[in-house]
Amino acid sequence: MITTDTHGQGICLVTPNMPRLTAATATAFKDEVVQMIDQGYDKLVIDLAEVSFVDSSGLGALVGLLKRVGTRGEIILCQPADSVMQMFRITRMDRVFRFLPDRAQALDALNAG
Template sequence: MNFETTNHDGKLLVTLQESRLDAALAVRFKSALKELVDDGTEHMILDMSQVDFMDSSGLGAVVAHMKYMGADKTFEICGLTPTVDKVFKLTRMDSVFSIAVDAASALASDQDMAG
């Protein structure tokens, strides 16, 4: 699981550096993000701008991570490619998650609600 993390005034930007988030990566994805939360991350932004394909296992992993963070922490997503955006819209998960157009927009927002 390749990703890069950068801290921006208490917001942890996690940039996935994978072209796919599917069954082959879902378990490693959940484990890697769980470690970041366990290390004290309170506000996470997941940048998916490099992910061109996501299947139901990948979506399930993102949902599971949101649930793991809980209501007392903030989880946002940004940078959805057209194909991944379609998955979120078809499953109506776009109404469940806080989704920004890109990392800059997510970092600029004052989002304090978990989502």
């Protein structure tokens, strides 16, 4: 369901391998990412390049991950499709999450922080 690529200092790149982050996939996605957080990876880059649609369940899963990381870490989202970004804007979640254009910039931001 996801591909992970770990980097030092608690940093993990998470790539959802699904075109839609919806009620059908959100719980499994969240559970897999929580496993990474529980292993000590509390600085996450979630690359949304392959995701073309996110519904409220998908947003809920991402918010749940943000809560799980808490103040000890950070989540950066990168490469969202226009349709996905529109959902974040409509729900005002674009003010909650940090977005960067690509995974390299997101990883650099976490390494610097």
